[in-house]
Amino acid sequence: MLQIAVTGKPNVGKSSFFNSATSSKVEMANYPFTTIDANKAVAHVVTDCPCAELDLTCNPRNSKCVDGKRFIPIELIDVAGLVPGAHEGKGLGNKFLDDLRQAKVFIHVIDASGSTDVEGRPVDAGTHDPLEDIEFLENEIIMWMYGILSKNWTRLIRKIEAEKLDISKVIHEQLSGTGIAIEHIIEAKRPINPDYFKWEKKELIELVSNLLRIAKPMLIIANKADLPSSEENIKRMKEKYPNLIPASAESELALINASKVGLIDYKPGDASFNILKEEELNDNQKKALEYIKTNILEKYGGTGVQKALNAAIFDLLNMIAVYPVEDEHKLTDQKGNILPDAILIEKDSIPRDLAYMVHTDIGDKFMHAIDAKTNMRIASDFKLSNGDIISIITHG
Numbered sequence: 001m002l003q004i005a006v007t008g009k010p011n012v013g014k015s016s017f018f019n020s021a022t023s024s025k026v027e028m029a030n031y032p033f034t035t036i037d038a039n040k041a042v043a044h045v046v047t048d049c050p051c052a053e054l055d056l057t058c059n060p061r062n063s064k065c066v067d068g069k070r071f072i073p074i075e076l077i078d079v080a081g082l083v084p085g086a087h088e089g090k091g092l093g094n095k096f097l098d099d100l101r102q103a104k105v106f107i108h109v110i111d112a113s114g115s116t117d118v119e120g121r122p123v124d125a126g127t128h129d130p131l132e133d134i135e136f137l138e139n140e141i142i143m144w145m146y147g148i149l150s151k152n153w154t155r156l157i158r159k160i161e162a163e164k165l166d167i168s169k170v171i172h173e174q175l176s177g178t179g180i181a182i183e184h185i186i187e188a189k190r191p192i193n194p195d196y197f198k199w200e201k202k203e204l205i206e207l208v209s210n211l212l213r214i215a216k217p218m219l220i221i222a223n224k225a226d227l228p229s230s231e232e233n234i235k236r237m238k239e240k241y242p243n244l245i246p247a248s249a250e251s252e253l254a255l256i257n258a259s260k261v262g263l264i265d266y267k268p269g270d271a272s273f274n275i276l277k278e279e280e281l282n283d284n285q286k287k288a289l290e291y292i293k294t295n296i297l298e299k300y301g302g303t304g305v306q307k308a309l310n311a312a313i314f315d316l317l318n319m320i321a322v323y324p325v326e327d328e329h330k331l332t333d334q335k336g337n338i339l340p341d342a343i344l345i346e347k348d349s350i351p352r353d354l355a356y357m358v359h360t361d362i363g364d365k366f367m368h369a370i371d372a373k374t375n376m377r378i379a380s381d382f383k384l385s386n387g388d389i390i391s392i393i394t395h396g
């Protein structure tokens with residue numbers, strides 16, 4: 001399953017974000033290094049389910065559908081906090097950084113309120129500038145990957161020369177286990193001096209920065225947006241990082257918990273909620289809900305948690321959800337389930353790519369595909385888009 005890593009310095013709310021997105025109960029506390037061992041669980045990205053526009057009732061198998069919204073599973077990993085110097089082992093950094101290897105995209109959680117110092121220790125709200133945290137973390141991740149790439153570099157270069165090997169392939173092998181594709185490496189090294197025998201630290205770092213930008217993009221989440229000192233910081237940071245998403249993991253947890261016990265009507269991603277059992281709420285709960293409504297939902301259009309997951313997959317990784325079916329008339333699988341599976345695939349993929357995502361065997365036996373919304377056969381270079389329902393015709 002596609003993995004998103006939740007990363008950042010200690011004590012910013014990574015585990016709170018993780019718990020709110022996955023309904024897990026890992027420990028959260030106001031001191032650094034509460035989390036040591038990485039936690040993994042399933043979260044969901046949400047998109048419009050085609051069942052709504054087609055006026056159908058679907059029977060999802062690999063995902064869920066709630067009120068015409070399709071919730072598609074992804075894996076979230078919550079890791080230990082990183083401090084400056086992590087790539088040199090500070091704060092157990094090397095071990096912690098290796099937990100990020102598999103991730104396709106990073107959600108970088110920062111404490112927008114400035115109430116934790118650079119190593120995550122609580123300080124007076126507003127006394128630390130969270131902008132500094134964005135820069136140091138990016139640098140740590142670059143230096144970590146540089147460490148992996150540059151290991152035995154001189155020996156590797158000699159080997160490439162002696163055995164006439166392809167540099168991209170060798171780099172690909174060196175970075176195996178990071179999910180970085182050879183195409184990413186080819187693209188990342190394009191702007192760098194082609195004479196790789198002359199590459200030094202500067203060129204390798206440039207290569208790694210390009211690679212990370214292409215292959216493992218990072219989304220910044222300004223968490224603790226509910227605290228008063230966050231507002232000014234968010235405004236200021238947005239000028240430099242316009243894609244930054246303000247969030248309040250703590251508010252999302254509160255809303256989800258209230259919704260689970262039936263006090264309110266709320267689902268992840270909603271920008272509002274309805275109180276269902278006013279009489280069962282005590283004064284503190286009423287105040288808390290009112291606070292979240294005015295200071296988070298109305299101000300930022302949601303708690304930011306679901307928005308962040310969606311942005312990571314649909315915007316940063318440029319993915320779309322496509323629905324393979326076996327019966328293009330009934331839009332079902334063999335067992336009669338309507339729109340059973342939602343598959344996350346890169347935008348502009350072609351039908352054969354989808355066939356391979358469904359199963360290697362289906363990919364190998366691919367003949368052509370049918371757009372099940374129009375019942376028309378589609379070209380082999382047809383570019384899939386979000387919400388497409390596709391029937392794959394195979395031979396044999």
Ligand SMILES: Nc1nc2c(ncn2[C@@H]2O[C@H](COP(=O)(O)OP(=O)(O)OP(=O)(O)O)[C@@H](O)[C@H]2O)c(=O)[nH]1
Nearest residue numbers: 011012013014015016028029033034035081249250
């Ligand atoms: N006000 C506010 N506090 C939050 C929010 N999210 C988390 N916190 C608090 O921040 C502190 C740290 O939360 P954690 O989720 O443990 O943070 P972490 O980043 O996982 O910390 P480490 O595991 O130590 O790296 C806790 O006291 C949380 O209650 C939020 O959205 N708003």
Ligand SMILES: [Mg+2]
Nearest residue numbers: 014015034035
């Ligand atoms: Mg934690």
